Amino acid sequence: MACNLFMPRTLKATLQDLGTGVINLLYPASCFCCGSEIDKPGLCMQCRNALQPVRAPFCSCCGSPCDGEISGPFNCSNCSGREVAFEFAIAAYLASGPVRSMIHDFKYHRRIAMRDTLARLAENALDDPRIGGGKGWLLVPVPLHRRRKRERGYNQATEIAAAISRTRGLPMCQALQRNRYTCSQTQLIRSERLNNLLDAFALRPSPAARNAIAGAKILLIDDIFTTGATADACARVLRTKGGAKMVVVATVARS
Numbered sequence: 001m002a003c004n005l006f007m008p009r010t011l012k013a014t015l016q017d018l019g020t021g022v023i024n025l026l027y028p029a030s031c032f033c034c035g036s037e038i039d040k041p042g043l044c045m046q047c048r049n050a051l052q053p054v055r056a057p058f059c060s061c062c063g064s065p066c067d068g069e070i071s072g073p074f075n076c077s078n079c080s081g082r083e084v085a086f087e088f089a090i091a092a093y094l095a096s097g098p099v100r101s102m103i104h105d106f107k108y109h110r111r112i113a114m115r116d117t118l119a120r121l122a123e124n125a126l127d128d129p130r131i132g133g134g135k136g137w138l139l140v141p142v143p144l145h146r147r148r149k150r151e152r153g154y155n156q157a158t159e160i161a162a163a164i165s166r167t168r169g170l171p172m173c174q175a176l177q178r179n180r181y182t183c184s185q186t187q188l189i190r191s192e193r194l195n196n197l198l199d200a201f202a203l204r205p206s207p208a209a210r211n212a213i214a215g216a217k218i219l220l221i222d223d224i225f226t227t228g229a230t231a232d233a234c235a236r237v238l239r240t241k242g243g244a245k246m247v248v249v250a251t252v253a254r255s
């Protein structure tokens with residue numbers, strides 16, 4: 001393929017990796033969630049057992065799990081009659097306990113060392129039969145605004161997508177950019193979130209990125225799926241502006 005879909009990692013991320021390596025040599029590893037001492041960086045057995053994987057039955061559109069006996073595909077009450085630009089969304093885990101605390105620390109406390117553990121967790125979503133492990137799909141991370149990326153030090157979605165790309169041998173393309181510095185989505189009600197996201201995303205003006213997404217089956221990667229408004233806005237740009245064949249959303253967790 002003519003274009004290099006594997007974006008070079010930032011020098012900063014590489015230095016952070018080196019720093020983490022040195023720290024691991026000096027200090028024994030501790031569980032990312034509870035801090036108990038373990039052999040290698042990750043989660044201890046107890047925290048691992050506390051993970052809550054998303055299991056069927058779940059909504060065929062947004063991936064929200066549902067208690068009770070349902071056989072065959074169904075749409076949850078949120079998704080019935082709702083038009084979204086993505087095909088469906090799938091999260092590997094519920095955003096509770098260790099997953100919630102790791103995502104928070106990864107995003108807001110620069111715990112870059114958690115990247116590979118989070119990517120391994122996210123990969124479970126790729127094993128959904130509708131994705132089939134990811135072969136034939138292009139990974140596209142949900143972008144952060146430049147200013148937010150500077151504040152955080154890295155884009156958590158890009159870091160997770162890059163780690164998945166390396167282990168699964170899947171192409172990755174940072175095809176989107178975030179044009180508006182939106183205020184934190186968590187503070188807003190649903191209608192405000194949607195307004196906040198109008199025109200927030202655009203295609204990057206890179207011919208290689210545009211070539212890569214035209215006609216592609218895209219796995220949009222993010223850390224967490226909440227209302228789906230961000231994923232919908234990104235998928236809309238990828239399909240209408242970029243000519244992607246389809247967009248599926250895969251996240252570590254869903255709330």
Ligand SMILES: [Zn+2]
Pocket residue numbers: 031032033034035036043044045046047048
């Ligand atoms: Zn633990």
Ligand SMILES: [Zn+2]
Pocket residue numbers: 059060061062063064075076077078079
């Ligand atoms: Zn749903």
